[in-house]
Amino acid sequence: MSRQENPFQIGTLAEGAGFADRAAEVAQLRRTWETPGAKLVLYGNCRMGKTAALHVAAALSRRARRRVVIVNLATAVDGPDAVRRLVTAVRGAVGRTWKTIVQDLAAKLRLTVTLTPSADGTGWPGLQLGIDPSAPAPRPGLFTDVLDAIESELAKRRLTLGLGLDEFQRLLAWGGEDVEWALKASLERHRHLSYVLAGSSRSLIEEMVTGRHRALWKAVDTLPLGPIPEAEFAAWIVARSRASGVPLSRTTAEAVVAMVGPRTRDIVQLAGAVWENARVRGGPGDPARACDALVATADALYLRLWEGGTDRERRILRALAGEPGVEPTSTAARERYGLGAPSTVAKALSALVAREVLAREGPRYVFDDPFYRRWVQLSDASA
Numbered sequence: 001m002s003r004q005e006n007p008f009q010i011g012t013l014a015e016g017a018g019f020a021d022r023a024a025e026v027a028q029l030r031r032t033w034e035t036p037g038a039k040l041v042l043y044g045n046c047r048m049g050k051t052a053a054l055h056v057a058a059a060l061s062r063r064a065r066r067r068v069v070i071v072n073l074a075t076a077v078d079g080p081d082a083v084r085r086l087v088t089a090v091r092g093a094v095g096r097t098w099k100t101i102v103q104d105l106a107a108k109l110r111l112t113v114t115l116t117p118s119a120d121g122t123g124w125p126g127l128q129l130g131i132d133p134s135a136p137a138p139r140p141g142l143f144t145d146v147l148d149a150i151e152s153e154l155a156k157r158r159l160t161l162g163l164g165l166d167e168f169q170r171l172l173a174w175g176g177e178d179v180e181w182a183l184k185a186s187l188e189r190h191r192h193l194s195y196v197l198a199g200s201s202r203s204l205i206e207e208m209v210t211g212r213h214r215a216l217w218k219a220v221d222t223l224p225l226g227p228i229p230e231a232e233f234a235a236w237i238v239a240r241s242r243a244s245g246v247p248l249s250r251t252t253a254e255a256v257v258a259m260v261g262p263r264t265r266d267i268v269q270l271a272g273a274v275w276e277n278a279r280v281r282g283g284p285g286d287p288a289r290a291c292d293a294l295v296a297t298a299d300a301l302y303l304r305l306w307e308g309g310t311d312r313e314r315r316i317l318r319a320l321a322g323e324p325g326v327e328p329t330s331t332a333a334r335e336r337y338g339l340g341a342p343s344t345v346a347k348a349l350s351a352l353v354a355r356e357v358l359a360r361e362g363p364r365y366v367f368d369d370p371f372y373r374r375w376v377q378l379s380d381a382s383a
Contacts, residue, residue: 004279007240008272010265020228020236020264022053028223029057029196033068033162037191041216042198043205044225045359047265050198053225054164061162069093070164079142079174086143090150093161143171144182147193154192161193168197169204180208180215187219195220203360227262230254237271246279255287260370270294295375302375305357312348315339317357317367321376325364 025042032040044050051072058068069089076082154161171179187195197220199205209216228236237253248256248271256274260266270287273294278285295302306314316328319337326333328349329342339345349365352358359368367373 004245006272006275007244008268008275010269019056025053026057030061032196033061033194034066036160036194039187039195040221040223041209042196042223043202045202046200047263048225049264050225067093068162072166073170074167082143083146141182144186147186151190151193163193164196166198169199169201184215184219230257233257246275249284252284259287266370295371302372313352316348317376321373
């Protein structure tokens, strides 16, 4: 990193010194991938650094000459698209000889496969998978059928592979709980694949791994990804800023963490704005000024979000912005903010959580986006 370059970047995967320390989590991910047959579920709220941790651990395992691939299911549109991503990633990790295996696999599962010349100079052909028009509708177990086929091929070749499935809970959207049971059956049989199943739908995944009636209960190891300890995060901010030539004080770093914590990305975003404030204006940097500047740049986005809610939802948001920790269904809060009957408040809270405007932290409701919380505070102050 050159001097005077902002050391706090978002929008790209953090790596190297830009990755806030998750040493214990990265070590556990590596152990899982490097132990054939192991299986781990990694989960936590979004913007905690889950995907970055996956990729840092994978890079370290690859340096130790282990085969590891990560398949991101977050933007897969359907089951066949998820299968395409999986097969493409595995083929790239294992080698060219998998070209014929892909074709054999597609024939077994009644998929169409098209290999096109590479346009990037790597020599690897592009891959497209589709549904054979003469085949019945895709089965919920299509994805796990492919996992079984990959395991079989690895066994024949005496190879092992670490597989990361990011946002794996998306599989349920295409097959419901049947996919869970099919996945459990595959996990129990596979000895040449090791799995890290990662996701950011915390409440859903917690139910999947702790519910006695769910398939993954006691079938996997679990690794909840919580906040980085505040003192540790503040020390990282100080060290990164000093290396950049625009040092931030420990007091400033602690204020950044306290203002928008606990999610990793939010803290890094504000630290970057504070660093820029300090570089331009001199001095220690002003977290409050930097936070309000970030909020101002997102004004149009937050206005649309605000206008898209109901009047009762907006009253609830005002209550939580003004009194963090208030219980909106309590008699005192309902009377103070004109929220209405308990049942209607509960319904509005559920809608806000479903749209990820609010999140549950234990018994409390909190803003998912701390910058949106500040926007609501500023809007009330100017009203």
